Amino acid sequence: MNLVYPLAHLMGGVILLCAFSMLSQRRLAAMITLYQVQALTLSAAAFWQGFAQGAGDLYLTGLITLAIKGILLPMGMRQIVQRFNMVRAVETTMPVGLSMILGVGLIGIAVLVVLPTTVSAVSLTREDLAISLSVVLLGLLVMTLRRHAIAQVIGFLSTENGLVLAATGMPGMPFVAELSVALLVLLAFLVIGVFLFRIREHFDTLDLVGIEEIERRGR
């Protein structure tokens, strides 16, 4: 029995599940753990695709993902959470149930878009694409719904995971793109980290509600 596609789909499903559970998690620590699981699964998926396609550069992608997203970024974020004493910070913007309903709707949209649009392509890649588009949309939803800066960063990183998943699933995707995407994420993370420290300096909290209040009152 050919294990290539079932395993790829399984890992894609795990990544999607992680992205979806992020919506239900209110604690930052749990979100970081979910993100770590997602990134580890992604690196495993990259390794598996590299093995299945016989493409050496996908191993490199898997290594980068494992090192940066699976280990370094979660460690950094945990440190931030520790340093700012936000272990027990709870997000209260939107009811969890409602946000999960929205998430289910987004997954539906992704399937609705991808499956009819790519009828001519190979069927198994299409489902991979639908999964990655769902992950991208769910990450954007997390960014939109969460008010906490770190939660928004996690949403952004999860979006990027979806992109990499789509890239690894496509045979013939050049490695350059992935590398640049990874670097971009790293840069964005650095920028956001600096930004967070500045916010912290000014407002003594990472909750963006303070900034929103100022924006509302400012003019």
Next chain:
Amino acid sequence: MHLRLDALSVLFLCILLPQIVASALAERRGPVTFWVFAAAMVLTLLAGDAFTLIFGFELMSAASWLLVLRGDARPATLYAGIAMFSAACLIPAVFLPASSLAFMLVLLGAGAKAGLAPLHSWLPRAHPAPPAGVSALMSGGMVKVSLYILIRYGFIEFGAAAQPWWGSVLIVAGAASVLIGALRAMLEVELKTMLACSTVEHVGLIAVGLGIALRAKAMGNLDLASLALQGALLCAVAHGLFKPMLFLGAGAVKNATGTTSLDWLGGLMRGMPRLGMLMLVGAAGMAALPLGPGFAPEFLLLHAVIRAAGTGGILARIGFTALLAGLGLSAALALGAVVRLIGIGFLGRPRSLHAAAAEDAKRGTLAGMGLLAVLCVPVALLPGVVLGMLEPVIALLAPNSAPAPLSYAPLSLGILFALTAGAAVLGLRRFAVRGTREVAAWTGGFGSPPAWLPFGDPLTQPSATGFAEPVRRAIARGLLAPKGVDPAEAYLLLPLSKVSLRLTRVAEHIRRSTMRQRLAFVFGALVMFLLALGLGEGG
């Protein structure tokens, strides 16, 4: 850039030039903008192609906007809005082929700039703002240039495609302007605002004449068309003479007393006798009194309306009869306005120290007004000669027509006069008081002073506001919006400004949105796009 000089351009140049000279005499050392304004008007009249016409017209708008802005900033904004609206209508219209749509756009564009209802409410605000010479030129000249465009496009450029209902629209707009203009002229207290309202009225009269001519020409009744054109063009000539004169006079009054509010004037005829006499000439024209410059055109217009009432279907007949009543009402209102202007402002006793100490106007102003007054004489006393000079224009606008020479019919007039006089005598015999009766002595226009003013005071004279009060109660409540606001302002400008305010608030709300909300906008747009894509492809 082509220039062209035909009979119509010559006529409007002849209307324009005396005003420019008079305004320049009054406004010595006027700003450069004034000369740009005047030159742009001349350029518009001389234009030989659509581009030159629009160029001159917009240059005129821009220059006059700057001149209004020097006087007052608030009406200048309103004026700029109207000018842009007019440009937005005119620019496509002059390049369109002759059609109803093109004519409606010209009517909207030129009508808005001429102060035709319902787009007239800017005029009583913007025209009084700049100095008197500029006001005079705006009221007497700029309005005529807009009407010139209306005439050129309605009768010459689009003449072949003309429909009778074009004329009907013009008549309705003109009738509304006449009524509202005359009514507001009767009610306004500020001298220059009142004159501007009267300009709205006269623009309406001209538009009524043009509308009748357009309708009659499209229906093939060329004699009626030429009669109505005679009335409209003669009205333009007369209005171009007496209105600048009155505006210059109002400016001189402001110079001498520091105010143009009729409530604070009075007795100016004593301090400014020469100005008062010239104002009297202009006022006679504004009221369309016989032997004044305004009488012959109004007479011709009424004549044309009566003739038009005999043509067309039952609706047209009823409409023209109602129009006749409306014109009669507004003529009476105009007369009332003039009586108020002269009686309150120039006769009686001064209501303020400034009015008492007024000295006669400067020589330049008097010379400018005098020039216009001299030119009024042939229009007033020899209208037949002026109509003879108008003949080439009418031949251009309504070819193959035979304009009737203006002649009084002494016999029928005499019979009419005899009948009226006889009825009056009979009425007096029947209803008059016989014998003697004692009444209180006439106090010379003064009310009885209150107890705390034992010796009376000039302020116990009726004021301009009080003089207009009966009209306000009897007519204005029905015709104007609540609180005496212009209906165009209350039902057109105010809702528009509310809509604009609401849109601004929405835009401001979007601009003020937080980072997360902006993210949500983009995200929502993306989702909508994907949904459309999926549904479109799937379906």
